[in-house]
Amino acid sequence: MKMSGGVEWALHCxxxxxxxxAPVPAAxxxxxxxxxxxYLAKQLQLLSRAGLVRSTLGQSGGYVLTRATSEITVxxxxxxxxxxxxxxxxxxxxxxxxxxxxxxxxxxxxxxxxVMDSADRAWRESxxxxxxxxxxxxxxxTTPAETLEAARQWLRA
Numbered sequence: 001m002k003m004s005g006g007v008e009w010a011l012h013c014x015x016x017x018x019x020x021x022a023p024v025p026a027a028x029x030x031x032x033x034x035x036x037x038x039y040l041a042k043q044l045q046l047l048s049r050a051g052l053v054r055s056t057l058g059q060s061g062g063y064v065l066t067r068a069t070s071e072i073t074v075x076x077x078x079x080x081x082x083x084x085x086x087x088x089x090x091x092x093x094x095x096x097x098x099x100x101x102x103x104x105x106x107x108x109x110x111x112x113x114x115v116m117d118s119a120d121r122a123w124r125e126s127x128x129x130x131x132x133x134x135x136x137x138x139x140x141x142t143t144p145a146e147t148l149e150a151a152r153q154w155l156r157a
Contacts, residue, residue, distance in 0.1 A: 002087075003078060003081075003082055004081060004082050006039075006042070006043045006046070006081045006082070007077065007078050007081045007082060009033060009035060009039075009040055009043050010043045010044075010046070010047055010077050010080065010081050011074065011077050011132075011135065012033055013029050013033075013040070013043070013044065013047070013053075013063070014047070014052070014053075014065065014069070014072065014077060014132045014135075015132065015135050015136055015139055016029065016032065016151070016155070017053065017063060017064060017065050018065060018069045018132060018133075018136050019136065019148070019151070019152060019155075020064075020152075020155050021152070021156075022060065022062070022064075022155075022156070023055075023056045023060060023061055023062030023063060023064050024062040024063055024064075024155055025061065025062040025063075026040060026041050026044055026062070026063065028062065028155065029044070029063070032151070032154070032155070043081060044063055046080050046081050047063075047077070047080050047081070048063075049080070050076065050079070050080030051066055052065065052066060052067075052072055052076060052077065052080055053065055053066060054066050065132075068133070069131060069132040069133035069135075069136055070131050070132075070133040071131070072131060072132040072133075073127065073128050073129075073130065073131050073132075074127040074128075074130045074131070074132070074135070075124055075127035075128040077132070078127055086116075086117065086120045087116070087119075087120050087123070088113070088116035088117070088119075088120060090109075090110055090112070090113035090116070092106065092110065093110075093112075094106065094110055
């Protein structure tokens, strides 16, 4: 499965927003992640349309998560950024060419489509089983405490 780079940025933003304690402007998130503000704004807009974040206006405005990190799955973020369509779409290749099988004889799904559908379902279930809270906990375990504290302070500045 190939995902766009926006998925990675969006997941990082969700982790950061979970620890921020206050709305974080898109410009601050872009600077933190060393990515262009316009690119990150697009990802944040997609997260907003999916109802995962919302923006607040004003001097202390920015983005916040709309629900608890334990209620946002990695799949939610992937689908917000890349869409919910399956990775594979069967075009009924077996019904093409000089030895094409007539459509009326194709009364069962194509074996290739079945395999790909099964893989897609397994991939989605795997991503559905991991929440942003799980990612936050893992970041907490694998990132030095002083780095996490420095990030909190930097976001407040």
